[in-house]
Amino acid sequence: MEARAKLSYVRLSPRKARLVVDMVRGKGVQDALNILKFSSQKAAGIVSKLVLSAVANAEQKGVSDVDQLVVKAITVDQGPVLRRFMPRAQGRATRIRKPTSHICVVLDEK
Secondary structure (H helix, E strand, C coil), X not given: CCEEEEEEEECCCHHHHXXXXXXXXXXXXXXXXXXXXXXXXXXXXHHHHHHHHHHHHHHHHCCXXXXXXXXXXXXXXXXXXXXXXXXXXXXXXXXXXXXXXEEEEEXXXX
16 A cells, blocks of 8 residues: 655755655665664755655555555655846846755555
């Protein structure tokens, strides 16, 4: 039985988020949470909360043993980019890009 959790419009670059997500793909839930706990990146905290949300969804669906759950699929897609402008010298302005991400986690039993 699958359990899903999705987080949209996270103010985090998809490229940076994929580095963290690649560390936990295919691992057991307990191993994944341990890896994320000791990772120093901003995305690790966000992804760990999302994995815990997927575990809670699995419990609601009636999974027999939560300890047997595995991260079957975890993806990071690009969201919309917020564009801001910063004033520069001689009346110019430069564009500041603030990317967003959509993260999706799918858990499944072994």
